[in-house]
Ligand SMILES: Nc1nc2c(ncn2[C@@H]2O[C@H](COP(=O)(O)OP(=O)(O)OP(=O)(O)O)[C@@H](O)[C@H]2O)c(=O)[nH]1
């Protein structure tokens with residue numbers, strides 16, 4: 493596990509946010525989840541509601557609302573048809589472009605399965621991405637009990653979101669059933685879904701804006717997200733009291749959002765932020781990291797941060813954004829080095845010294861078998877004495893080479 497971190501100044505409180513960040517809720521559920529972000533965060537990012545349903549838009553109470561596709565839907569929503577949701581957004585392409593213009597980071601929040609979210613959210617993501625913003629989508633997918641047609645539409649929309657954004661974090665509603673109590677109402681389950689999506693947004697917002705012990709910056713987030721192949725997972729967990737670090741890490745590794753630790757175990761790279769109060773101790777950070785280290789791959793790339801927020805006195809939250817597939821970014825300067833294909837060996841090659849052994853990654857070297865192997869001689873060949881009478885002495889054939897007669901093992905470094 494290689495870890496990247498930058499030292500901060502250790503002072504709590506929000507930093508002057510140098511990033512222009514916008515949260516866009518798309519569709520009924522997306523807008524409700526986006527509104528939840530506002531209820532949880534004072535002085536947070538600007539949150540905008542986009543929907544083809546005017547009444548649902550008004551109910552969000554959000555200060556910036558954009559009604560899309562009115563000519564088509566007359567303000568009554570897309571009726572579960574993603575094709576209508578797509579046209580509705582494309583009809584307002586200019587307004588959407590103005591909305592996201594100049595943003596560094598755009599979060600698109602949607603709940604897939606209906607018409608507006610499934611059809612319009614990929615259009616919003618595409619426009620934000622085209623405008624140069626790092627675009628991260630948070631999308632829930634329908635419960636197993638919802639209609640197959642809606643589930644299929646959601647999967648297609650998810651594919652579109654991944655294609656048009658830098659990364660899309662999918663939060664299947666079905667996983668919520670592992671978290672909410674058995675008797676939970678549909679409303680309280682959706683509330684739990686809204687809360688989870690909001691926490692993902694807030695977790696990233698805080699790591700970019702709070703100053704702390706160890707600072708993650710925008711380029712770390714960009715590095716992880718842009719090289720993730722479009723799919724990331726998010727998880728978070730909290731702890732309180734003297735054992736807060738242990739509690740939070742155990743809860744994180746048990747979280748269905750991260751598939752009970754499997755996402756961390758398999759991730760090529762992840763970004764981990766520890767949020768605590770002014771009492772956040774280095775020991776807490778150390779405890780979280782050593783527990784994560786036990787699970788993560790040895791060669792995983794980890795971007796870590798630790799931020800301090802005065803409201804978190806006595807509590808701690810760990811948030812993780814993980815990329816299962818991640819390829820380190822190419823260096824910005826210099827030409828990529830291309831290695832020509834190996835030519836067939838020539839007579840001159842015999843005088844060329846052997847190439848230096850390939851440098852092994854220390855992480856993998858520990859598990860790689862050692863190079864030395866035994867050469868095994870199976871047949872006792874008499875060579876040029878094959879056709880003559882054996883010279884026997886003390887029961888041994890002296891015409892057979894000694895090392896074969898004595899069964900001497902020769903160590904070879906050939907595989
Ligand atoms: N998290 C969350 N999910 C919701 C909520 N309401 C609905 N959903 C889920 O989101 C899916 C889509 O529903 P909506 O968001 O209402 O649909 P829409 O995008 O507004 O699409 P149309 O109403 O057809 O224009 C549903 O199948 C549910 O799985 C909510 O309040 N919160």
Ligand SMILES: [Mg+2]
Pocket residue numbers: 519520521545548569570606608
């Ligand atoms: Mg709707």
